[in-house]
Amino acid sequence: MARRFRFGTRRGGSWRVVYLVVVGVLTSIPVAAAQDGTPTPVAGGTMVVSIASDPGHFNPAITTGFTQHVVADSIFNGLVGLDENLQPVPDLADRWDISEDGTTYTFHLHPGVRWHDGAPFTSADVKFSFEEVLLQYHSRTAAGLTPVLAGIDAPNDLTVVMRFTQPYAPLLQRLDVTEAPIVAKHVYEGTDPTTAEANLEPVGTGPYRFVEYAQGDQVTLERNEDYFKDGLPYLDRVVFRVIPEANSALQALQQGEVDYAWNTTPAQTEILASAEGIATVNAPASPGGALCINTLVFNLEHPPLDRPEVRQAIYHAIDRERMLEQIQFGSGRVATGPISSRMDAFYNPDVATYAYDVDRANALLDGAGLTADADGTRATLVFPHPNTFDRYGEIIREQLGEVGIEVEDVSLDFNAATDRVFVERDFDLGIVSYCNGTDPEIGVRRVYDSRNIRPIPFSNGAAYRNPDVDRLFDEAATTLDPAQRAAAYAEIQAILAEEVPYVWLIETEGLRAFSAEFHDFQHWSGHFAETAWTGAGG
Amino acid sequence: MSPHLTRYVLRRLLQAVFLLLGVVVVNFSLIHLAPGDPITLLAGDGGDAAYFAAMRAKYGLDRPIVVQLALYLRGAFQGEFGYSFAYGRPVSDVILARLPPTLLLMGVSLALSTVAGVWLGLVTARRARSALDRSVLVGTLIGYGMPAFWAGQLLVLLFSVRLGWFPVQGMEDARQDYRGLARLVDLLRHLALPVATLSLLHLALITRLTRTGMREELSKDYARTAHAKGLPAGRVATRHALRNAVLPVVTVVGGDVGTLFTGAVLTEIIFAWPGLGRLLYDATLNRDYPLLMGIFLLVGTCVIVANIVTDVVYAWLDPRVRYS
Numbered sequence: 001m002a003r004r005f006r007f008g009t010r011r012g013g014s015w016r017v018v019y020l021v022v023v024g025v026l027t028s029i030p031v032a033a034a035q036d037g038t039p040t041p042v043a044g045g046t047m048v049v050s051i052a053s054d055p056g057h058f059n060p061a062i063t064t065g066f067t068q069h070v071v072a073d074s075i076f077n078g079l080v081g082l083d084e085n086l087q088p089v090p091d092l093a094d095r096w097d098i099s100e101d102g103t104t105y106t107f108h109l110h111p112g113v114r115w116h117d118g119a120p121f122t123s124a125d126v127k128f129s130f131e132e133v134l135l136q137y138h139s140r141t142a143a144g145l146t147p148v149l150a151g152i153d154a155p156n157d158l159t160v161v162m163r164f165t166q167p168y169a170p171l172l173q174r175l176d177v178t179e180a181p182i183v184a185k186h187v188y189e190g191t192d193p194t195t196a197e198a199n200l201e202p203v204g205t206g207p208y209r210f211v212e213y214a215q216g217d218q219v220t221l222e223r224n225e226d227y228f229k230d231g232l233p234y235l236d237r238v239v240f241r242v243i244p245e246a247n248s249a250l251q252a253l254q255q256g257e258v259d260y261a262w263n264t265t266p267a268q269t270e271i272l273a274s275a276e277g278i279a280t281v282n283a284p285a286s287p288g289g290a291l292c293i294n295t296l297v298f299n300l301e302h303p304p305l306d307r308p309e310v311r312q313a314i315y316h317a318i319d320r321e322r323m324l325e326q327i328q329f330g331s332g333r334v335a336t337g338p339i340s341s342r343m344d345a346f347y348n349p350d351v352a353t354y355a356y357d358v359d360r361a362n363a364l365l366d367g368a369g370l371t372a373d374a375d376g377t378r379a380t381l382v383f384p385h386p387n388t389f390d391r392y393g394e395i396i397r398e399q400l401g402e403v404g405i406e407v408e409d410v411s412l413d414f415n416a417a418t419d420r421v422f423v424e425r426d427f428d429l430g431i432v433s434y435c436n437g438t439d440p441e442i443g444v445r446r447v448y449d450s451r452n453i454r455p456i457p458f459s460n461g462a463a464y465r466n467p468d469v470d471r472l473f474d475e476a477a478t479t480l481d482p483a484q485r486a487a488a489y490a491e492i493q494a495i496l497a498e499e500v501p502y503v504w505l506i507e508t509e510g511l512r513a514f515s516a517e518f519h520d521f522q523h524w525s526g527h528f529a530e531t532a533w534t535g536a537g538g
Numbered sequence: 539m540s541p542h543l544t545r546y547v548l549r550r551l552l553q554a555v556f557l558l559l560g561v562v563v564v565n566f567s568l569i570h571l572a573p574g575d576p577i578t579l580l581a582g583d584g585g586d587a588a589y590f591a592a593m594r595a596k597y598g599l600d601r602p603i604v605v606q607l608a609l610y611l612r613g614a615f616q617g618e619f620g621y622s623f624a625y626g627r628p629v630s631d632v633i634l635a636r637l638p639p640t641l642l643l644m645g646v647s648l649a650l651s652t653v654a655g656v657w658l659g660l661v662t663a664r665r666a667r668s669a670l671d672r673s674v675l676v677g678t679l680i681g682y683g684m685p686a687f688w689a690g691q692l693l694v695l696l697f698s699v700r701l702g703w704f705p706v707q708g709m710e711d712a713r714q715d716y717r718g719l720a721r722l723v724d725l726l727r728h729l730a731l732p733v734a735t736l737s738l739l740h741l742a743l744i745t746r747l748t749r750t751g752m753r754e755e756l757s758k759d760y761a762r763t764a765h766a767k768g769l770p771a772g773r774v775a776t777r778h779a780l781r782n783a784v785l786p787v788v789t790v791v792g793g794d795v796g797t798l799f800t801g802a803v804l805t806e807i808i809f810a811w812p813g814l815g816r817l818l819y820d821a822t823l824n825r826d827y828p829l830l831m832g833i834f835l836l837v838g839t840c841v842i843v844a845n846i847v848t849d850v851v852y853a854w855l856d857p858r859v860r861y862s
Contacts, residue, residue: 046713048712048713053820054812054816054820056622056624056625056626056627057625057626057627059626062626063580063582064581064582064583064584065579065582136592139580139581139582139584139585139586139589140582140583140584140585141584142584142585142586142588142589143584143585143586143588143589144584146588194596194626195621195626195627196626199626200627214812215632215635215636215812216635216636216639216812216813216816216817217639217708217709217710217810217812218708218712239712239713241707241708241712241810242810242812243707243708243810244807244810244816245807245808245810247691248694248706248707248807248808248809248810249707251694251698251699251706251707252705252706252707252708252810254699255698255699255702255705255706257705257706257707257708257712258712288582289583412573413574413823414823415573415574415575415578415579415823415824415825416572416573416574418574418575418578419573419574419575419578420573423575424573434583435583443583454586454587456585456586456587456590457575457578457581457583457585458583458584
């Protein structure tokens with residue numbers, strides 16, 4: 001059923017309709033019930049997926065790396081999944097109970113699940129995965145759960161109990177295949193999980209089995225015939241092709257060599273929009289990076305940035321609509337605060353806002369006593385940033401220049417820029433894509449909590465200190481009551497919007513481009529291909 | 539080999555060991571002094587202080603750099619080059635997996651451009667100032683001046699997107715599982731554009747070198763004498779002049795053999811070719827110290843060996859060259 005490369009022709013054509021019908025008739029595998037008006041999924045076909053870098057290994061439990069998860073998540077499962085609104089749905093756990101006081105979670109596992117090598121999946125695998133792998137090597141899960149987790153019990157093969165030292169609300173939001181993939185105890189026991197042979201021949205429970213890896217080139221997965229979700233997956237094969245250059249990935253997509261591209265860029269939006277047979281989606285989340293906000297970091301330890309009026313003035317001086325249009329090409333939204341507007345349960349829109357207003361910025365700077373010298377310069381700020389943010393650097397330098405603030409724009413590679421801002425702390429302005437994650441406790445708190453001012457990447461880079469904010473974060477984290485949590489987060493957002501330790505620039509989205517012959521992706525998840533199918537025979 | 543030459547080669551090899559030691563020490567210091575932290579890659583955006591401390595200890599990054607260097611050298615002498623941070627596998631495995639694609643791409647392109655370049659140089663030298671000579675001259679100048687990323691994109695636009703003759707990216711078709719001859723044909727189709735891109739620059743250089751050398755040799759007395767005694771012009775060129783004219787070409791090709799293993803970063807990126815150049819690029823961005831060191835060591839070795847071989851070939855081609 002594999003599609004052949006055709007010389008110089010666009011995909012499509014009437015034979016394809018015939019083919020689709022034939023495939024539909026010949027396919028005897030039961031398919032999920034289709035809703036009225038939506039096409040019925042058919043089984044079969046190959047999907048070629050472009051990724052920007054080489055995954056190197058396939059153990060999703062030892063890394064938060066995007067590329068590793070985009071590939072390996074299809075081979076594994078979490079206890080729970082996340083739906084389109086990033087809310088928990090069953091995965092390896094069919095259902096769960098939470099104790100009255102919010103300190104104990106009991107998970108009831110799906111019966112009859114087997115690892116790809118045929119061994120049965122049990123609660124012992126879950127306990128092992130957390131204790132021996134995730135809490136040691138999955139940096140986000142280790143940092144989030146270690147301080148609050150009291151213990152994990154496996155009272156019987158199909159039950160897992162997680163006990164906490166305090167009520168812990170965000171647990172269900174951090175158990176999906178990206179945050180807490182479950183690996184096999186019988187495969188990893190007694191090995192160093194970072195160098196185990198099994199990392200190259202992964203054994204999972206997921207929708208696709210590992211077939212082959214050609215380093216730096218491609219990874220081939222095939223349908224798991226024994227997948228525990230009936231009828232899934234639909235595709236016969238998924239091939240991940242490493243294509244580092246976004247333009248090459250786009251051309252490969254247009255030529256039909258690739259069906260799904262993880263690495264197209266907003267700058268390609270226009271070309272994609274006019275390309276025949278290609279669909280695009282802006283997803284608010286990616287494996288490992290949900291609800292991200294491009295954020296300008298003030299070094300509050302460097303005058304004059306220790307004064308709120310100066311920071312507010314800078315906020316007013318930056319035209320974020322222009323950034324959205326010229327850098328993101330309309331993909332995403334102008335941010336209003338530390339919590340993404342897409343996090344419905346906790347987002348507070350009623351906060352101080354800072355429209356682009358040069359006069360107001362100048363007035364605030366005058367009021368702060370930051371007067372211009374003979375050259376018209378009020379202050380000079382050093383702005384080291386990763387070269388992926390060069391366009392932001394240009395606009396910020398230009399616009400702050402208009403209010404008399406000279407910006408020394410230093411473009412570095414990602415690793416060096418991160419080191420300079422968070423470890424060396426040799427900066428006045430920095431820029432970071434801070435991701436909220438699926439709960440404020442996961443990705444928001446670390447940026448503002450004064451106890452997280454550390455020489456560690458992506459911590460509280462501004463060195464912002466406010467005891468009230470710390471207290472409110474604690475309050476929100478130790479109750480399960482959604483209303484009480486929402487109230488605490490609302491107050492935090494109001495305080496931060498007044499004090500502006502950071503400028504929240506743009507809520508970004510992930511652009512996905514794919515062949516219009518493919519349907520029903522979970523674009524926001526590592527399980528993006530679990531429900532995908534093609535009408536073209538692949 | 540004469541005893542002189544044997545002794546010469548042995549001495550060069552001994553020097554090479556110390557040279558390599560220098561390569562290791564200098565590169566090790568340089569990459570550890572460069573800003574950036576390999577744990578940043580491993581931690582992603584979620585690591586806390588405990589995670590950073592644990593990973594530093596696990597990889598020995600918490601020890602003084604001199605101790606790290608000593609440990610690395612001890613391992614290297616035993617053939618242990620450590621584990622890549624990003625791949626979690628022995629550095630030698632990671633590098634070896636990339637060698638076949640690199641050697642294929644670089645070898646084919648070097649061989650093709652050398653043969654074609656010498657031939658073009660020969661032809662144009664014998665028809666100096668003709669229309670053919672001028673067009674080759676202009677063509678090679680353009681080829682030499684075009685950056686690889688631009689030339690590559692142009693070739694893709696014309697031959698893949700417009701004409702549909704060749705695929706845009708990769709080394710093999712992702713959908714098909716070709717075997718035997720079909721696989722070879724598929725591989726060659728994928729090889730065509732990256733080889734063309736890489737060859738442009740090299741072809742220009744070899745053509746110009748050969749042409750200049752031939753022009754000079756053909757104007758010398760011995761060539762005129764050969765003509766005078768009635769040898770056909772083609773024979774004078776190929777049998778007499780070429781052997782002398784080709785010496786600088788040997789130097790250039792010898793130098794390029796050394797870089798055969800480093801791959802070609804830009805070309806590999808544009809065509810998604812899974813070679814060593816891209817591995818080096820990724821390792822640099824990730825601060826994957828052990829992998830970087832492994833690649834530097836390989837490249838250093840190849841360049842040194844290629845230089846020695848070039849010098850020996852020189853002596854063989856030109857009997858006047860004597861080493862002692």
